[in-house]
Amino acid sequence: MRTLEAAGYLTAGSWQETRRLILPCTDEPVRCLIAKPVDLLTYVEHGAADLGVAGKDTLLEQGRDVYELVDLGFGFCRGVVALPRARTGSWDALSPIRIATKYPRITERYFWGRGRSVEIITMNGAVELAPQVGLADGILDLVMTGRTLAENGLVEVAEVFRSSARLVVNRVSLRSRAAAVQGVVERLRAAAQRAPSG
Amino acid sequence: MLRERWQQVPPGMRDLLPQEAAHTRAVTDGLLARMRRWGYREVVTPTLEYFDTLVRGEGTEAGDRLLKLVDRSGALLALRPDMTPSVARLVVTHLRTEPLPLRLAYAGQVFRGWESGAGRPREFAQVGCELIGPSTLEADAEIVALAADALASAGVADVSISLGHVGFLRGMLSEFGLPAEGEGDVRALLYQKDFVGLRALLERYGVPPPRADALVALPTLSGPDAIRAARRYVDTPESQRVLRDLEDLTGMLDAYGVGRAVRVDLSIIRDFEYYTGIVFEGHTTALGFPLLGGGRYDRLVERFGAPYPATGFAVRLDRVLAASGRADIPSGAPDVAVAFADGQRGQALRLAQALRGRELCVTVEILGRPWEEMARGAIAAGVSRVVLVAGATAVVREANGRERMVAVSDLLDAPGGAPWSS
Numbered sequence: 001m002r003t004l005e006a007a008g009y010l011t012a013g014s015w016q017e018t019r020r021l022i023l024p025c026t027d028e029p030v031r032c033l034i035a036k037p038v039d040l041l042t043y044v045e046h047g048a049a050d051l052g053v054a055g056k057d058t059l060l061e062q063g064r065d066v067y068e069l070v071d072l073g074f075g076f077c078r079g080v081v082a083l084p085r086a087r088t089g090s091w092d093a094l095s096p097i098r099i100a101t102k103y104p105r106i107t108e109r110y111f112w113g114r115g116r117s118v119e120i121i122t123m124n125g126a127v128e129l130a131p132q133v134g135l136a137d138g139i140l141d142l143v144m145t146g147r148t149l150a151e152n153g154l155v156e157v158a159e160v161f162r163s164s165a166r167l168v169v170n171r172v173s174l175r176s177r178a179a180a181v182q183g184v185v186e187r188l189r190a191a192a193q194r195a196p197s198g
Numbered sequence: 199m200l201r202e203r204w205q206q207v208p209p210g211m212r213d214l215l216p217q218e219a220a221h222t223r224a225v226t227d228g229l230l231a232r233m234r235r236w237g238y239r240e241v242v243t244p245t246l247e248y249f250d251t252l253v254r255g256e257g258t259e260a261g262d263r264l265l266k267l268v269d270r271s272g273a274l275l276a277l278r279p280d281m282t283p284s285v286a287r288l289v290v291t292h293l294r295t296e297p298l299p300l301r302l303a304y305a306g307q308v309f310r311g312w313e314s315g316a317g318r319p320r321e322f323a324q325v326g327c328e329l330i331g332p333s334t335l336e337a338d339a340e341i342v343a344l345a346a347d348a349l350a351s352a353g354v355a356d357v358s359i360s361l362g363h364v365g366f367l368r369g370m371l372s373e374f375g376l377p378a379e380g381e382g383d384v385r386a387l388l389y390q391k392d393f394v395g396l397r398a399l400l401e402r403y404g405v406p407p408p409r410a411d412a413l414v415a416l417p418t419l420s421g422p423d424a425i426r427a428a429r430r431y432v433d434t435p436e437s438q439r440v441l442r443d444l445e446d447l448t449g450m451l452d453a454y455g456v457g458r459a460v461r462v463d464l465s466i467i468r469d470f471e472y473y474t475g476i477v478f479e480g481h482t483t484a485l486g487f488p489l490l491g492g493g494r495y496d497r498l499v500e501r502f503g504a505p506y507p508a509t510g511f512a513v514r515l516d517r518v519l520a521a522s523g524r525a526d527i528p529s530g531a532p533d534v535a536v537a538f539a540d541g542q543r544g545q546a547l548r549l550a551q552a553l554r555g556r557e558l559c560v561t562v563e564i565l566g567r568p569w570e571e572m573a574r575g576a577i578a579a580g581v582s583r584v585v586l587v588a589g590a591t592a593v594v595r596e597a598n599g600r601e602r603m604v605a606v607s608d609l610l611d612a613p614g615g616a617p618w619s620s
Contacts, residue, residue, distance in 0.1 A: 047486015059392075067391040067417055166394055169417075175360050175463055176483045178421055 003053075003072055003165075004032060007191035009184075029180060041066060041168065050173035050181055056163035057142060061103045067174055069185055070167035072192040076144070079106065079161040082154040083138035084131050091157050094137050100130030101140040110140070110160050128152040210310075210320030216530040221519060222323070225352050226305050229325040229513060232351045236344050238303035238327045243284035245307065249274040254501050255283020257471050265311040265320070277309035282498065282510065285328050290502040298331030298506070305515075319516065326492070326512030330499060333507035335443060338476045338494060339450035345480055345490055345511045346456040352513075353522040354482050354489065357459050360420065361478045362466030363444055364493070366428065369437035370413055374405050384413075388467050393417065420463035428464055447476065468493060476509065485521045489514060531580030537563040537572050539588040545606060546587040552610050569593075585609070 004010045009025045010032060023032040035043055037055060041064040044052040052066075057079055059068060081099070083091050091097070096117035101107045104122045111118035121136050128148060130136040140160060143149055149156065167188055173181050207213060214222055230240055246267075253261050256279065264276040278284055281304045293300060305325040312318060327344065329337050342359060349357040367388070371381060380403050387396045393414050400410035412431035419428050425441050432438075444462055451457045468477045468491065475494030482489060492511025499506040534553055538546035550560045561581075563572050573584040577597050586593040587606060594609075595601045 045486065056394075063390075065391070067393065068395070069393050069417060071394045170486045171391070172481045172483075172486050172488065174417060174465070175420060175461070175479075176356075176358055176481050182418060 003074065003188060003191050003195060006195055007187040009187075030184065044168050044170050047170045047172055050170055050177060051184055052168050053165050054168055056161065056166055057103065057106075059166060059168070060161055060163075061106050063105065065171060066168040067171060068166050068168050070189045070192060072165040072167055072188065073195065074192075075163070075165040077142045077163050078159055079103065079140060079163060080143050080149075080156045081110075081138055081140050081158040081160060082143075082149050082156045084153055085155050087137065088155050088157055091138065097138065098136045099138055099140050100127050100136035102127060103140055106160065107140045128154060208320070210318065212319070212321075218519075220530050222515065225519060225522065226323065226325055226515060229348050229352055229515075229518075230303055230305055232348050233303040233325075233327050233344065236301070236340070236347075238301040238344075240303045240305070241285065241288060242304070242306070243278070243281065243288055245277060246275045247278055247284055247287075249276045251287055252276050252278060252283055255286060255498060256280065263311050265309045278306075279308055279310050281306055281308065281324055281326060281512065282328065282495070286499045286502045286508075289330055289499060289506070290504045294504060299337070300330040301327065302330065303327040323515035324512045325515055326490075326510060328508055328510035330506050330508040333494075333496060335447055335450065338509050339447055339454065341492065341509045341511060342447070342460065342476070342478055343451060343454035343456050345478065345492065345513075346459050348513065349480050349482075349489060349518070350459075352518050354518060356482050356484070357489075358481050359456070359460045359478055360463035360466055360481065361444065361447065361460055361476065362462070362464050362468075363440045363476055364468065364470055364473045365440040365475060366432070366437055366464050367416075367467070368470065369434045369440065370409075370432055372436070373409060373432070373434060374400070374403070374413075376403055376405075385470060391467065416465045419465055421461055424462040424464055443476075472498065478511070480511075480513075482521045485517055487514070487517050489517045489521060529580050531582075532559040532561045533581070534558055534560045534583050534585060535563065535572070535576040535581045536560060536585045536587060537567075537569055539586065542587045542589065545589075549585070549587060549592070549606060549609055 001010065001015050005012055009030055010023065011026055015023055021034045023034070025032055033043065033049055035052075037058055040052045040054045041058060041062050043049040044066050045064045053072060055075060057077070096119045097111070098119045098121060099107050099111070100121040100123050102123060102125070104120045107118060107120050121130060123130065127139045127141045129152075131138055131154065132152060138157070139154065142163065143156070146156070167185065169181060169185065234240070249261070249264065249266060252264060260279065264279055266274060266276045269275055285302060285304060289300060289302070303326070305323065307321055308324050309321050310318070311320065327341070329341050342361065346357055346359050371384060374384075376384065383399055384396065387399060393416070397410060397414050400413065415431065425445055428441055448457065448460060448462060451460045466477050466479060472495055473493045474496040477493035478491070479488040480490040490511050490513040492509070494507070494509040496507040499508050536546050536550045546562060550562050553560045565572070567575070569586050573586075573595050576584050577595070582597050584595045590606055591603050592606050592609060593601055594604050
């Protein structure tokens with residue numbers, strides 16, 4: 001939202017008080033929709049939204065047919081495999097390894113790509129719980145500071161991907177509304193470059 | 199309540215109810231008729247092919263997205279994911295001796311084995327055509343013009359065709375001088391349309407910034423200035439030739455009268471292994487997905503044993519239906535329902551048959567209901583006229599309830615159904 005502010009699409013703070021899901025923008029032909037991160041790419045892929053801001057993690061997981069054009073330079077985090085401290089020494093030997101995750105497709109690709117068999121337990125949240133109660137050997141999840149991992153006795157054993165917010169565009173909008181869409185892309189690219197990253 | 203498995207259809211498959219089916223049929227027939235006007239003759243190929251046939255056409259990686267089954271002899275079969283490999287097989291095995299060019303059209307269901315969800319059907323209809331034999335720009339122009347014409351004839355408003363060329367990207371990539379695996383990585387990211395990842399990858403391989411910038415600027419290379427802008431980025435003879443071809447092609451499309459619907463778009467990314475020249479997509483502002491896709495594929499027919507260059511396109515029927523006007527969809531209800539008094543069956547059936555001969559849709563009462571009940575029911579179901587045959591005369595009731603007596607002989611003889619218009 002701050003990037004949209006910086007690019008001049010939203011007036012400062014206009015989005016903080018409201019619960020509306022469609023915000024009017026200062027720039028007439030543009031409207032701003034607020035969608036759940038997991039649903040956002042669906043809006044853009046179907047053209048219900050021309051552009052969207054999505055985490056690289058959801059792009060990797062969902063593999064949608066959209067153009068990924070700009071790294072907006074915020075929302076940095078990493079996708080890692082983490083295991084309880086006691087098991088980290090032997091993690092290479094677990095076969096199949098049981099992994100709890102919100103990212104079943106990334107997990108499958110990662111382990112298959114290394115020739116390892118994996119049993120995936122798909123979860124919607126609080127993934128860190130699974131290894132502590134014996135549901136899984138480890139997790140594949142996002143970390144920002146590593147604090148949640150540490151507090152749950154988990155240790156990172158491998159980095160799988162790095163994520164940040166990306167600007168994505170519908171493949172038809174990029175053509176049928178080329179001038180307007182390119183205009184938004186360039187303004188957001190410029191705003192992202194001006195903003196201090198973090 | 200639909201609860202049991204036998205009450206469901208498999209994910210990604212669907213039923214069409216009468217009105218949708220009528221709309222689908224009308225658009226399919228309209229597209230095929232339009233293609234026939236351009237000299238494209240319809241062919242029909244089997245829904246199931248040998249796995250080997252489809253993989254030969256689509257490449258080994260396509261094996262993953264096929265819906266496969268094993269027949270009783272143990273042979274591996276698959277449902278076709280596209281029609282072109284089947285048409286290529288048909289041309290090479292049955293039409294080798296026919297003079298070129300071959301202009302062929304098709305309409306059929308195709309199947310994709312991907313996991314369902316996200317609005318991706320596993321079965322959908324394609325209508326398309328192939329122009330086999332010539333490798334001229336004239337042939338490409340005909341196919342692109344026909345694509346625009348076909349979409350417009352199907353009632354899609356604001357049709358635009360984005361026109362690119364795989365040679366432009368290929369030329370750009372060859373300039374980078376990447377090792378084989380690097381080129382594979384670049385292509386993978388291009389297919390994913392991940393331009394953020396591309397920039398990072400090119401940096402990692404040490405591609406000098408001006409060249410990397412050219413590739414990352416690809417999404418902006420569209421519209422009236424695309425060719426001029428593209429010339430600034432590339433200077434290989436191959437790329438220059440491609441851009442010249444695109445210029446010539448747009449000139450020809452102007453002559454076809456579709457120039458305004460066509461825009462050059464060098465960011466069109468379609469399968470590099472499959473396409474060898476011009477590539478294009480058809481869009482409308484009303485829909486977030488392309489309505490059709492196609493291009494030149496000069497090496498496909500060769501894989502089946504005949505060195506025929508070819509160009510063609512396929513329309514996604516489901517998307518055209520979603521984008522086309524719904525005003526003229528037939529309701530599917532009959533035009534006339536006929537009932538008869540005791541002993542008048544023969545007369546009623548002759549009347550029904552005569553009306554069918556005048557292109558009206560006619561049902562005959564088979565429930566034996568009293569006239570009043572039958573007439574009310576039929577009109578409530580959307581029938582425009584109800585007729586009671588009673589001897590030499592008939593009662594005709596309009597949907598608005600008005601009734602009149604007409605001689606049956608008038609109904610039978612009237613050319614063009616004159617009594618209906620009074």
